[in-house]
Amino acid sequence: MINFNGELLFKENVQLSINNRGFKYGDGVFETIKVLNNKVVFWEDHYFRLMASMRMLRMKIPMEFTLEFLENEILKTIDTQNKSSIFRVRLNVYRKDGGLYTPKTNKIDYLIEVSESNYEMKNTYQIDVFKDFYNYSGLLSTVKTNNRMVNTLASIFANENELDNCILLNERKGVVEVTNGNIFIVKGNVIKTPALTEGCIKGIVRKKVIEIILKNKEFTIEETAISPFEVQKADEVFITNAIMGIQPITNYKKKTFTTELGKKLNNSLKILQIAGN
Template structure:
């Protein structure tokens, strides 16, 4: 696999990240997961501005060349040799090597990985449950996609051990935050709720797009609010959103079975928005 390290294309087996790498040592890095379809970088502006906001929040020095156009060109350069119609991009940005907790510099390196997405058939059942071993603490730092994903990793192990497809993460107030790999929406009647950013969820790109779609739809009302796990049990539908899958309907939560009708309608609207934006 070819990766792009600071603008240089290298075989991944030849890439040498040293023991002083801060993303490895301290989780001192952030990343964007981006989908490319037929060479088009999907919702690129939204990903770019989220990346810039995250870098500013983490006091990283944004290089002068880090323009919208520059980074898109670097992504396109990375996928030049790929013949796949759908590609998963991970754009990593982390502080340069050196220092202990206090870094030697706030300047950054970047690494772009590209992996071909294989077609996968949708599962007829998609089961979730709560992950209660550890909490995702509310606050602005939790809204940033840092390279510290230990909570998500432990939840994914728990899901595997319990024959689940995903888990719901909770904050210290035991409110619903998000799923392991995406934001969560809960449907009850014509009201659709998703955890507010203040609950500690990632500022998901597809989350943002779904909210925009629903705000223009007079048939439904969208609320960004606090959600208790009890509301999942009472919901008509539940779905999860992320940049790669788009919208994933949940069919089962414990003994509760959900419909998938509204998520299917929103998926169609999202597909239109994806290729007209």
């Protein structure tokens, strides 16, 4: 079942018009959310990021769009699915139909899709750099809009070259993120991740991992610019997103990385997910 503006519908009964602004102009934002044992993981963080994104895009936030309301809508949709302990939820918000570049209204529609999630950490995970197009730095790039063309092309490139993922670069040729998440590199006791000013998504799990590292006196964390050369020289590299949690990278070009820290951090993250913090 699909939740369309609060109404539960079978997929075949969901009808979006040819004037849908998410389709025509990418005029929408979305959150990808993990639900574990009927608990919406890191929900407050997702909710406040969604609200900030809608405000940035000048969407009119409905009065009923409270933290509790949207959480209940997610769980209501999950109740219609086959029994499972882990779900992947996509909450899409887009401006209502009408207008050309200038919309007729800033009011919104929303759609909630749910599917079972069975991601397991891979023992080998190979990445390379995608150089054909840049993910331009700037505040808008930190928002999860429907416009994900660079991510799509990089994913096609990865598939054609038998890679698991690709690193995206900005116009300064600095590392931004991977196609579906944030990236961290480890060198000695220093852990680096691209700063938001580099153009990376303001990832929820990125934030949680930074919080975990800050509590660990053994390591220091830096949000900074990172070059592809630094990735190749790193001791360890891992990527993060809401569904996979943490996935260690084993291979980048001819370099092989260790995976010990990434696995330890993933165990700490799992504890947070269960606790709901």
